[in-house]
Amino acid sequence: MDEPSASKTVVEAANLTKYFGTVCAVDHVNWDVDDGTIVGLLGPNGAGKTTLLKILLGIAHPTSGAATVLGLDAERFSVLIREAVGFVPEDKLLYDRMRVDAFLRFYGAFFSSWDARFAEDLLARWSIPSFKTIGQLSKGMRAKLMLAVVLARQPHLLLMDEPTLDLDPASVDEIFSVFVQWVSDGKRAIVLATHRLDEVERICDHVTIMDRGGIVAHGDLDDMRANWKTFKVVGDLPHDEIRQWKEIRRIDAKGKATSIVSDADPLKMTRRLAAFSPTTVEVLDMNLRNIYLAAIGYKRGRLDGVLESMV
Amino acid sequence: MVYWKAWFDVRGRFFLSLAIVTLLVLPQAIVFASRTLEANRGEPGDATAAQEAPADERRGQDERGMMGWDGFVRAWYDESAGMIFAIMSVVLAVGGTVAESNARSNVLSLSLPVRRSRWLTARASMAILLTFALAAYVAVVLAAVALVFGHSFPMRIAVIGSLLVALSVVAWVGLSLLSTSLTRESVRAALLVVGVIIVLEFLGRSVLEAWSPWQVSRVAAWEGGAPWRSLFVVAVLGLGGAAMAVRRFERADY
Numbered sequence: 383m384d385e386p387s388a389s390k391t392v393v394e395a396a397n398l399t400k401y402f403g404t405v406c407a408v409d410h411v412n413w414d415v416d417d418g419t420i421v422g423l424l425g426p427n428g429a430g431k432t433t434l435l436k437i438l439l440g441i442a443h444p445t446s447g448a449a450t451v452l453g454l455d456a457e458r459f460s461v462l463i464r465e466a467v468g469f470v471p472e473d474k475l476l477y478d479r480m481r482v483d484a485f486l487r488f489y490g491a492f493f494s495s496w497d498a499r500f501a502e503d504l505l506a507r508w509s510i511p512s513f514k515t516i517g518q519l520s521k522g523m524r525a526k527l528m529l530a531v532v533l534a535r536q537p538h539l540l541l542m543d544e545p546t547l548d549l550d551p552a553s554v555d556e557i558f559s560v561f562v563q564w565v566s567d568g569k570r571a572i573v574l575a576t577h578r579l580d581e582v583e584r585i586c587d588h589v590t591i592m593d594r595g596g597i598v599a600h601g602d603l604d605d606m607r608a609n610w611k612t613f614k615v616v617g618d619l620p621h622d623e624i625r626q627w628k629e630i631r632r633i634d635a636k637g638k639a640t641s642i643v644s645d646a647d648p649l650k651m652t653r654r655l656a657a658f659s660p661t662t663v664e665v666l667d668m669n670l671r672n673i674y675l676a677a678i679g680y681k682r683g684r685l686d687g688v689l690e691s692m693v
Numbered sequence: 694m695v696y697w698k699a700w701f702d703v704r705g706r707f708f709l710s711l712a713i714v715t716l717l718v719l720p721q722a723i724v725f726a727s728r729t730l731e732a733n734r735g736e737p738g739d740a741t742a743a744q745e746a747p748a749d750e751r752r753g754q755d756e757r758g759m760m761g762w763d764g765f766v767r768a769w770y771d772e773s774a775g776m777i778f779a780i781m782s783v784v785l786a787v788g789g790t791v792a793e794s795n796a797r798s799n800v801l802s803l804s805l806p807v808r809r810s811r812w813l814t815a816r817a818s819m820a821i822l823l824t825f826a827l828a829a830y831v832a833v834v835l836a837a838v839a840l841v842f843g844h845s846f847p848m849r850i851a852v853i854g855s856l857l858v859a860l861s862v863v864a865w866v867g868l869s870l871l872s873t874s875l876t877r878e879s880v881r882a883a884l885l886v887v888g889v890i891i892v893l894e895f896l897g898r899s900v901l902e903a904w905s906p907w908q909v910s911r912v913a914a915w916e917g918g919a920p921w922r923s924l925f926v927v928a929v930l931g932l933g934g935a936a937m938a939v940r941r942f943e944r945a946d947y
Contacts, residue, residue: 402946441803442946465806476801480701491694492805 392417392539392571393438397447400433400595407433409595410447415539415588418568420561422582422603423575424674425592431575432472434592435541439469452538465493468537470528470545472575478517482527485516493535501534508553521548529557533564540564540572546581558585583670591677599631599645599677603670606645610668610676613642613651617660627654632676643668643676695811698802699819703785707823710781711830717777718769718831719838725765726842762839763847767912769831770854775861775907776894778824782862783886786820786869788879789813791942803947810939813870817935820866825859854912861910864927865890867934874941906930 393415400408408430415421423431436442438451440460449456451463477485482505490496505512508526516524525548532540540561546554561572562585574586582589582603589606591599599606610631619640625633629646638661644651648665655663668676790802790812802812832851839846868889872882897905908914908923 436800436947439804441800443944461806461808464804469804471800471804473800477701484701488694488698489805492807 390417391415393449393451393573395434395438395447395449398434398437398444398449399446400430400437400442401445406595408437408444411592411595411597413590413597413600415571415573417571418565419588420565420572420574420586421588421590422586423573423590423592424577424579424582426678428594429592429678430595431592432543435469435543435573435575438541439464439467466537467539467541468532468535470532470540470542472543472547476516476524476528479515481513481515482510482519483512485527486512486531489531490534495536497534497536501530504530504533522550522553525549526553526557533560538570540570541575542572543575544577545574546576546578554581561585579670579674589670589673591674593678599673606673607668607670609645609647610673611644611648611651612666612668612672612676613640613644613655614662614664614666615640615642615655615660616662617658619655619658619660632679643672695807695815696819699789699812699815702789703816703819703823706784707827710784710823710827714777714781714827714831715834717773718834721769722765722835722838726838726844729761729844730842762835762844763850766832766835766847766850766854769835770828770850770858771911771913774828774831774854774858775910776890778828778858778862778910779865779890779907780887781827782820782824782865783869783883783890785823786816786866787873787882787886789816789873791870791873791877791938791945799947809943813935813939813942817866817870820869821859821862824862824866825855828855828858831855850912853915854910857910857912857915861906861927863931864906864934865930867931867938869934870938871934871941874938874945 391414393413395411395413398408398411398413399406411430411434413434423434425431433442437444438449438456440456440463443457452466454463456463480488486498486501486505490498490501502512505527508523508530510519510523510527510530516527519527525545529545532542546557549557558581564570565572574582576582587603588601589599589603590597616639618638619635621633621635621640624630624642627644629644629651630642631645632641632643634641642651642655652663652665790799790809803809829852832848832855835851836846836848865886868886869882872885873879876882876885893906897907902908903920904922904926906923906927908920909927911920914920914923
């Protein structure tokens, strides 16, 4: 089997689109992931995160556009890609009737880089009994088993869909330390699709936020924190005109108070807003949670209204 | 390992089929052997049993007009085996990675570096191989009963019968793969193919006997030369069904 070509960019998607019937799951996505990075892939349910990962592995086929993984076309060389890329699916539903030790032998047989000792050590450390069938394991143990076999493959790239969903905090800590160590040589990368913003803030250096199939924010996490600001403005503003500015991520107005989220240079943005002679302009930092909510256009109180109508 | 997984998935059904086929064959063989034994001793009741044999089974009858082991084995493979092993091959072939979508463990299988067509090839090969094993097991059971009763056994006919069974079930295995790719579920897939089998059995017995796929599994049908029309039907159903299943599976999204 040919070795995948060495490449700084390990994932590259160009105009990637996927329709399921009339539903657009992935909408003209342009995306890249570099070696040595841990990318947090965020988005609400149905945003297209899982579909995007499946397209990269050839498990789903794009309607249009293209993706390359480790320099290989995802459609044409999916078998080679799956040899080099580890995948932890969202449903840790393995083969329930298979014994753990048999599963290790089965799974490891597909990979030339399989390190059986590493897998066995991890199982021993996590107290996963090898004589039990997978169906007899708890959800957390299944998740750990999946992570153990994927790590024992020594893949170039790890694509993980909610890997810590069923894990206790101590196990999450341990696994995260493995991940960080794993990418430290700069020759590997991890994409972590999750809803857990705290986990992303802890281990990811890059963030991609998806909503309704499209990427609504993408970049270095520190840069995002530095550039994304909330501008609290009091005064008369031409909201319709400001909405047209391409740097504007979100605008909420209530009377004379306007809240604007932008990822432009804060100084330049302040100057532009000052041109409308507002009473005050206050620039506030944003944490990842606020960036995420602004990026997906979440309106606070939306659910409150629904709940109120039910009372 | 793909073949090991195919075996792992289907072994429960195989052992169940083994038990069923034992229940079907063993009592028949013991009854036949004991009657033959009695007939050889000149007891009057046995001749009746032998006379009850259908006309085309008389090929294996001895000079007294009584059916011997040769005729019994031939009759079993020619008359019963076709339908029994058709159903069993369907049971062994439906399901697999395509139908795993219900359990959602198919994402794990599909994330392995294996072409999708290989999953189907392994499933189909395993179903055919295990059906042959079941047919050969029948030969072993019959031979063991004959041995216990001190009779000689026509092993050649049993081996040929088993091989022809394996050849004929190519049709049902191919249709089972197609049916599974359509339904993505084992029970409905099996019912669909069994429905097709019943229709083809009816047509084969009435208007299209020469084209019946069951001719392929009949030892007698080969004695006047290969049953080409039946072979053609088996090839079309088997290879065509499998090709369409592979095409559908490779294009599917999971």
